[in-house]
Amino acid sequence: MSIYEDHVLPRAIDLVLGGPIFARLRERVASDLEGEVLEVGFGSGRNVPFYPPAVRRVRAVDPSTAGRRIAARRVAASNVPVEYVGLDGEHLPLEDNSIDHVLVTWTLCTIPDVDQALSEMRRVLRPGGRLHFVEHGLAPEPAVAKWQDRLTPLQRRVAGGCHLNRPIDRLILDAGFDIEELENFFVKGPKAFGFMYEGVAVKKA
Numbered sequence: 001m002s003i004y005e006d007h008v009l010p011r012a013i014d015l016v017l018g019g020p021i022f023a024r025l026r027e028r029v030a031s032d033l034e035g036e037v038l039e040v041g042f043g044s045g046r047n048v049p050f051y052p053p054a055v056r057r058v059r060a061v062d063p064s065t066a067g068r069r070i071a072a073r074r075v076a077a078s079n080v081p082v083e084y085v086g087l088d089g090e091h092l093p094l095e096d097n098s099i100d101h102v103l104v105t106w107t108l109c110t111i112p113d114v115d116q117a118l119s120e121m122r123r124v125l126r127p128g129g130r131l132h133f134v135e136h137g138l139a140p141e142p143a144v145a146k147w148q149d150r151l152t153p154l155q156r157r158v159a160g161g162c163h164l165n166r167p168i169d170r171l172i173l174d175a176g177f178d179i180e181e182l183e184n185f186f187v188k189g190p191k192a193f194g195f196m197y198e199g200v201a202v203k204k205a
Helices: 004-014 020-030 065-076 114-124 142-158 166-176
Strands: 035-040 055-061 081-084 099-105 125-136 177-186 195-203
Touching: 004 065, 020 055, 020 099, 020 125, 020 195, 035 114, 035 142, 099 114, 114 125, 114 166, 125 166
Parallel strands: 035 055, 035 099, 055 081, 099 125
Antiparallel strands: 125 195, 177 195
8 A cells, every 4th residue: 555545545535525514424324323333444433423322332444554543533532442353345354244234434436346345244244234335426317427437547546446436236236235225316516426325235134
């Protein structure tokens, strides 16, 4: 990992995704978490203030040492214990069927092998366990989608591998989940960067 990816980019992402619009989305997507939670793409800990009291413990996965340093203050202020368990969402060092809920926020866009990562999340979830997600991805409007395809190669270089054009709902379904809730919408800003997928998916039996 380069100095830019490990030190500069986490601070930039923390700033960009730290506004009130994103805080409201984080609060909504985390509201029903409970028990043992795995957060893949823990980053700078922006979700920590929104963990409900019903969460017993959060297992955190993130490759960035700078992100962990930024997160330290938020983790220290939380009543929910956070334990770092890995660097890579594609290879989770957890037992099968050991997690109640998985949380991902603006993470699936960057994981190189996102299919493998979603398969791992499904593996560690208990039967009936849920994946809670808010992600940006492929827009339904052809003109916007065309720009997403054009801009993704540049976006990947400057934003740590981030894809603008991943079909988040299809990826989740293909990984063996049933989507129970899904909302799609644009947030304020350039449409190519702002089409959101927010929802909950359950691990199929």
